[in-house]
Amino acid sequence: MKKIFKNIWFVLLLAFSPVVCSQNNPELNKLIETALANNKELSSYQLQTQASKANINTAFDFDKTTVYYGYDENNVAPNDKALRVFGIEQTFSFPTVYGAQKKVYKSQWEQNKALYEIQRNKLTLAISLVYEQIVYTQNKEVLYTQLDSLYSAFSKAGSRKFELGESNYLEKITAEAKSKQIHTTLVQLKSQKQALYEQLKSLVQSEEDLQISDNQLNLLYLDNVSMGKELQRNYMETVSNTYSSRLKLQNQSWLPDLSVELFTGTNKGLGYRQNGFQIGIAIPLFFSGNISKKKTAKLEQQSWEAMRSNREIQMESFYMQKQAELNQHKEMIKYYTENGQILSKEIMKTADMSYRNGEIDFFQYIQSMENAISIESDYLDNVLSYNKSYLELHYFNFNE
16 A cells, blocks of 8 residues: 555656646657648648649630631632632630739639648647647546556455454445546546547548657647738638639620631632631620629629628637637646645645544545545646647637
């Protein structure tokens, strides 16, 4: 029993020593780097971005060129013989249309690039959150493994004392119940850890086995806390540019199309060719379709801008919410570092000595230990909650 007391005391001191801020984590960075290279969903966004970039060059794609041959006895040369006419015809949109179309495709590429960066950001956040959860779970697993040994020893000792008539039945079954309760919690923690590792594997998508060696739950500190927020704003700006360029392209539909035709006519009686050309212009005579399309494009742009304004309001609310959560968790962590940690260690130390010296009974010892462990467990919960809020703020996990 004395050895178990020493073990639990050492683990609690080690597991809940004062934390330091973590600015760089090579283990986590490697997981993120691997995920960015392997994750299939992210890869699909990257390919879509590449496709939209390649699509920019299609802005100057012209209609197919028409090549024709004709024979018409109504079309005769000076020798009164029908001409055989060979010709080529090409239709063009008004020149400014191609420039406007290129701007649409370019803005769509910029939008897809911004969306890809957001997806990278989301994947990094997801891995970071799971990583913190695993470290938290493993930290608690170490604690409950030692507690399981302690309460198991108590349960066996309680049964032995009851058999010898040195304790009552209530103490025996209480010791057994506490032992089973701690063991059940430990089993649950192991299951939760396994589920978290599976979740991490699905994000990283690596063939290598993943194992998190870090068991120190530190308060996070990362540079450029507004990075995720900037990505969201940049994406919304690219969407606005896309709607604006589409509207400008729609305005080009009022302009005429142009056509150029070159042809030559021959027959066996002529010693020369009859050449000619034709230039055409296609003018829209019916405006109802263009008017409706322009109105639709304008309304779609206005709808998006209204949505964007709402998203910006919601983003500011999200930012303030996360700041409030951080302040709340800071207060709890501050209490632990200034008071709770000292109280918890003193409770455990005093309960340990008092029980071994026979100054308190089994129930008083259990109650004291549970009070001390509750302080430590609450501290772990608040560090995890702080880190989760901090990561969501840093990567700006905003979903309207």
